[in-house]
Amino acid sequence: MTTASSTPAWQQLPGLAREIAAGADGSLFCLGIGEMPSGGYSIHRFTGADWETVDGASVKIAAGPDGQPAVINREHQIFRFIGDGFEMLPGLAREIAIGADGSAWCVSAADFAPGGGSIHVWNGRDWDAVAGAAVKIAVGPDGMPWVVNSAGQIFRRFGEGWEMMPGRAREIGIGADGTVYCLGAGEMPAGGFSIHRWNGADWDLIPGAAVRLAAGPAGSLFVVNSENAIFRST
Numbered sequence: 364m365t366t367a368s369s370t371p372a373w374q375q376l377p378g379l380a381r382e383i384a385a386g387a388d389g390s391l392f393c394l395g396i397g398e399m400p401s402g403g404y405s406i407h408r409f410t411g412a413d414w415e416t417v418d419g420a421s422v423k424i425a426a427g428p429d430g431q432p433a434v435i436n437r438e439h440q441i442f443r444f445i446g447d448g449f450e451m452l453p454g455l456a457r458e459i460a461i462g463a464d465g466s467a468w469c470v471s472a473a474d475f476a477p478g479g480g481s482i483h484v485w486n487g488r489d490w491d492a493v494a495g496a497a498v499k500i501a502v503g504p505d506g507m508p509w510v511v512n513s514a515g516q517i518f519r520r521f522g523e524g525w526e527m528m529p530g531r532a533r534e535i536g537i538g539a540d541g542t543v544y545c546l547g548a549g550e551m552p553a554g555g556f557s558i559h560r561w562n563g564a565d566w567d568l569i570p571g572a573a574v575r576l577a578a579g580p581a582g583s584l585f586v587v588n589s590e591n592a593i594f595r596s597t
Contacts, residue, residue, distance in 0.1 A: 379591040385579035386426030387463035387539035402436040439472035462502030463539040478512040538578035554588040
């Protein structure tokens with residue numbers, strides 16, 4: 364990871380969250396810190412001023428380019444929002460990501476040693492397996508994923524294979540414009556882990572620390588720190 368820094372201004376948003384997801388249309392979702400009776404944590408959509416509750420509960424969330432979320436519950440079941448409710452999809456997953464072009468990818472709930480869980484892409488009816496294994500996944504506007512494996516190594520999809528990238532990470536996110544962010548493997552004195560932006564050759568350090576991140580349109584970045592506080596770059 365490089366040490367050159369790019370300094371954004373951070374604005375704190377209301378509320379506390381465990382997970383955060385941003386859509387290509389500017390939509391923003393989070394999972395609250397309050398555990399629900401079943402399924403996981405409460406689901407919320409940002410109105411621009413505060414968070415409104417969406418029916419349901421989950422432990423992972425992704426936002427599509429149409430502003431509709433896909434979620435994974437505590438039992439690893441996968442759901443997507445259709446109309447005014449959630450529709451269950453086949454399969455079990457631990458992570459899910461949606462690109463600006465609508466491409467959906469997931470990491471399976473079952474371990475696929477070494478590296479993490481098996482990687483899959485949605486074909487409109489079911490999940491097609493793709494060679495490789497990961498624990499974190501993000502999808503670019505071209506529908507191609509970047510992943511992090513259980514050793515913290517970072518890979519991006521290249522043709523029919525994977526290209527290893529420099530550095531190590533804990534989380535990864537890609538915005539609608541293709542900007543890639545990650546959280547480094549090194550814990551900071553406060554707030555979580557170091558934040559980095561891909562510059563095309565290596566990772567630039569961004570001041571701040573977080574435990575979760577989501578990349579939105581026009582290079583925007585949203586993070587949740589170790590105190591569950593939510594921030595966005597301005």
